[in-house]
Amino acid sequence: MKIICLHAHESNRFYMEKIFQHTTISLVHLVYSMSIEKHSAKKADLEAMVSGEITSDVSGIIITCTVYSGVISSNEINGIPVLKMEDPLIETIVADTHEKILFFSNPQTVALTMEKVEAAYKRNNRSKDYQVVVIPDVFSLILSNQKMVYRQALIGYLNECIGKNHGNLYLMQLSMSVIETDDFDAGNQEIKTVFSEAKYRYQKIFKE
Incomplete structure (x- = not known):
């Protein structure tokens, strides 16, 4: 296969x-x-x-x-x-009835992704229960192969947000999967990534 x-x-x-x-x-x-x-x-x-x-x-x-x-x-x-x-993560967002924060590191993909999120909410008759946050000045790091610097920048920003804002945390771009839930003490706040949701879905779809 x-x-x-x-x-x-x-x-x-x-x-x-x-x-x-x-x-x-x-x-x-x-x-x-x-x-x-x-x-x-x-x-x-x-x-x-x-x-x-x-x-x-x-x-x-x-x-x-x-x-x-x-x-x-x-x-x-x-x-x-x-x-x-990104689709499995979007489906998880729609199914999550708690407040949510959707984080992006690349501002140029926000509009495209949010069109899909909003369409999914409309199909499921859901009211908006999320806020969108764009982490500034970090995406150029991954484009220039500074993976560890990018990772630390994301961790620093998200640690500042955890506890100060209510809701589960969703990291909306695959590159943001460079960090894991173990990098944070999020308490009751769940952290989901494109990778975590895609892994679960694809391992079920593509069975040998």
Whole structure:
């Protein structure tokens, strides 16, 4: 079994490898680099890149970039299911009846992700029970491969927020999964990441 993984940044490979590390599933990583200045990608280019890697043993396509999830709006390519990495977390947010804080580190993905969150709330007749926070001046660190500095910046900011604000904490971008719940003393506040929810979902979907 193979899964094609479409990334905007090389660093996201790590999370996919971690999800499937105890399986014999083969991952085909495709990195379509996109500069933060241009912040654009063409649907035809992305789909052509993915289509070129589809073989008879490919069971799914996972998109780890929120921007690319928006560009490729279809649920399949050449008959192969397309899964968006952020979707399991959004479903968890909708199911959570407590107050929530949704954290972003990349301001350019906020609008795209929140469109999906708001649409999911509308479908489920839910009233808004969350606040959105963009952590300033940190995303450029991960783009320049300063992973540990990025991690420490996130931990410092979130530790300042924990206890001062009510609600469960949701880290809305895959790159923010560089931190784990063990990094915090959150008390009764739950912390969920794109990785934690995607791992649970994908390990159920892709059973060998």
